[in-house]
Amino acid sequence: MYNVADELxxxxxxxxxxxxxxxxxxxxxxxxxxREMANRFGNVLRAIGLxxxxxxxxxxxxxxxxVAAFLGSILYGVWPVLVSPxxxxxxxxxxxxxxxxxxxxxxxxxxxxxxxxxxxxxxxCIQTLEMETLLRQASCELNPWPSREDDIAFMLYSSGxxxxxxxxPHRHRDIPVTADTYAAEVLxxxxxxxxxxxxxxxxxxxxxxxxxxxLRFGASVVLYPSKPTxxxxxxxxxxxxxxxxxxxxxxxxxxxKSMNETVSMSSLRLCVSAGEALPASTWHEWKRLTGLEIIxxxxxxxxxxxxxxxxxxxxxxxxxxxxxxxxxxxxVDETGxxxxxxxxxxxxxxxxxxxxFYWNRPDKTGETMRGDGWLKTGDxxxxxxxxxxFQGRSDDxxxxxxxxxxxxxxxxxxxxxxxxxxxxxxxxKLEGLVKPMAFVIPAxxxxxxxxxxxxxxxxxxxxxxxxxxPVQIEFCTGLPKTETGKIQRFKLPEKILDG
Amino acid sequence: xxxxxSDITAIxxxxxxxxxxxxxxxxxxxxxHQGLDSIDMPVIAVAVEKKFxxxxxxxxxxxxxxxxxxxxxxxxxxxxx
Numbered sequence: 001m002y003n004v005a006d007e008l009x010x011x012x013x014x015x016x017x018x019x020x021x022x023x024x025x026x027x028x029x030x031x032x033x034x035r036e037m038a039n040r041f042g043n044v045l046r047a048i049g050l051x052x053x054x055x056x057x058x059x060x061x062x063x064x065x066x067v068a069a070f071l072g073s074i075l076y077g078v079w080p081v082l083v084s085p086x087x088x089x090x091x092x093x094x095x096x097x098x099x100x101x102x103x104x105x106x107x108x109x110x111x112x113x114x115x116x117x118x119x120x121x122x123x124x125c126i127q128t129l130e131m132e133t134l135l136r137q138a139s140c141e142l143n144p145w146p147s148r149e150d151d152i153a154f155m156l157y158s159s160g161x162x163x164x165x166x167x168x169p170h171r172h173r174d175i176p177v178t179a180d181t182y183a184a185e186v187l188x189x190x191x192x193x194x195x196x197x198x199x200x201x202x203x204x205x206x207x208x209x210x211x212x213x214x215l216r217f218g219a220s221v222v223l224y225p226s227k228p229t230x231x232x233x234x235x236x237x238x239x240x241x242x243x244x245x246x247x248x249x250x251x252x253x254x255x256x257k258s259m260n261e262t263v264s265m266s267s268l269r270l271c272v273s274a275g276e277a278l279p280a281s282t283w284h285e286w287k288r289l290t291g292l293e294i295i296x297x298x299x300x301x302x303x304x305x306x307x308x309x310x311x312x313x314x315x316x317x318x319x320x321x322x323x324x325x326x327x328x329x330x331x332v333d334e335t336g337x338x339x340x341x342x343x344x345x346x347x348x349x350x351x352x353x354x355x356x357f358y359w360n361r362p363d364k365t366g367e368t369m370r371g372d373g374w375l376k377t378g379d380x381x382x383x384x385x386x387x388x389x390f391q392g393r394s395d396d397x398x399x400x401x402x403x404x405x406x407x408x409x410x411x412x413x414x415x416x417x418x419x420x421x422x423x424x425x426x427x428x429k430l431e432g433l434v435k436p437m438a439f440v441i442p443a444x445x446x447x448x449x450x451x452x453x454x455x456x457x458x459x460x461x462x463x464x465x466x467x468x469x470p471v472q473i474e475f476c477t478g479l480p481k482t483e484t485g486k487i488q489r490f491k492l493p494e495k496i497l498d499g
Numbered sequence: 500x501x502x503x504x505s506d507i508t509a510i511x512x513x514x515x516x517x518x519x520x521x522x523x524x525x526x527x528x529x530x531x532h533q534g535l536d537s538i539d540m541p542v543i544a545v546a547v548e549k550k551f552x553x554x555x556x557x558x559x560x561x562x563x564x565x566x567x568x569x570x571x572x573x574x575x576x577x578x579x580x
Contacts, residue, residue: 229531229536230531231532250537253560253561254531254537254540254560256560256561256564257529257530257531257540257560257561257563257564258529258531258532258564259529259561259564260529279557281557281558281559281560282559282560282561285559285560285561285562289561428556429556429557430541430544430545430555430556430558431541431544431555431556431557431558431559431560431563432556432557432558432559432560433560435541450513450514450515453515454514454515457542461538466537466538469538471541471542471544471545472542472545494556
């Protein structure tokens with residue numbers, strides 16, 4: 001039998017039970033107390049009638065309850081499905097149906113609690129009288145479910161190419177694989193580290209940074225429940241003195257814009273970046289101002305964490321670095337043959353942490369996860385002086401702010417505005433980072449001007465997360481299309497400078 | 500041609516940022532410390548690009564923190580011709 005939550009909690013609670021596992025605001029949680037909380041959560045799931053193999057959606061901010069609920073669910077044999085607390089009601093409804101979840105754990109007043117109460121699943125909210133009573137009544141002892149290392153332990157959601165999120169199940173063994181390869185070999189994480197990740201637990205990247213890695217090595221983690229501003233990040237670093245900081249390139253750029261001489265990074269030994277390609281200019285400027293290297297790498301929800309990374313002291317700025325031990329990579333052309341030397345090709349990856357299938361999506365599983373264990377990443381790469389250098393995506397999707405962006409999803413939201421007759425969304429680079437931009441044909445009677453630009457942006461911001469709001473909108477009279485009327489996004493200009 | 504900080508603040512107002520916020524700006528303090536956020540910042544950069552016909556695709560983010568930074572950057576590019 002092998003239960004990853006049991007192993008993670010046992011590894012530390014025996015030797016380091018009184019050491020601090022989690023800092024969050026004024027709250028601290030020892031390893032011993034975390035084990036107890038996780039056991040209670042597991043027992044609550046039993047008390048409300050969940051059975052082994054059921055799913056529970058966790059739509060929560062980063063806080064100790066989230067970590068305990070995640071581990072407690074796995075201990076009890078229920079799959080936690082970690083999702084963002086900031087999704088739309090429609091997306092929660094989709095995920096609830098797609099997972100067939102028996103319960104959701106969220107916060108009072110959240111979009112998830114609103115929609116899920118209308119659906120046939122048990123809705124629980126943290127820090128309510130009901131939940132506190134259930135936890136108090138639950139035993140702090142729990143026999144872990146006797147799973148095997150290849151059994152599914154939990155699930156994450158990745159945004160798909162059509163904009164429909166895809167469930168990505170992961171096995172018990174996947175967590176120690178990412179910790180024992182990337183976190184051990186690249187980060188050299190030890191019990192004396194304090195991790196702080198600006199990327200949240202519901203991202204595969206954040207889950208490793210804030211949960212699997214610190215627990216695997218007996219380190220501590222600082223959790224920050226809301227979306228941190230640059231000042232919040234500097235305050236957290238000053239207050240808790242983390243040793244390893246994790247963020248996406250967009251956050252590093254915002255920090256650079258906010259940096260002044262009063263900011264101290266002296267506690268940090270490593271800065272880590274993933275989620276999108278880190279511009280070389282950001283790397284150099286960060287090094288100049290902080291003296292610290294950013295260790296950039298590439299990972300994915302399917303692989304659970306980073307599989308190609310730079311190494312401390314040997315960074316090649318502007319590239320994703322080299323393979324992490326335990327992973328194999330191939331760069332292939334359209335036919336699947338090795339791409340000619342020096343030519344960009346599709347990056348395929350193989351390793352023991354890769355999800356075996358997409359939940360309920362045999363079509364996508366067939367396209368992306370090949371039977372021989374190779375995963376099609378959808379990224380185009382080139383090998384440059386032994387380092388993997390990102391060249392773009394092989395489809396219309398792109399990454400901005402560490403998030404997958406589906407142009408179709410933004411276009412759908414924009415088309416709901418009465419002034420938008422037709423539109424097409426593409427990407428452009430700004431200050432070294434990729435951002436969404438849009439082309440709009442105004443509807444009859446509307447003038448494509450700055451007022452309409454502001455109105456459309458405000459309209460999109462009410463419907464979609466910040467990173468999906470176009471930074472530039474160009475008004476035009478026509479869009480490039482195929483004979484069947486499909487927009488040819490690749491023919492849209494990358495940017496228009498003359499206003 | 501040389502531009503002044505006031506040219507940058509005028510562009511900021513044209514993008515729809517609250518004129519009161521813009522009028523209260525200190526020219527050499529990072530914009531993100533003066534009420535502007537990750538939604539406003541790229542819009543300012545794009546508006547500056549379009550006004551002066553310059554390209555900020557690969558500009559260094561750390562060089563564009565304040566109003567004065569933007570003005571100095573634009574002047575540097577314009578002088579290069």
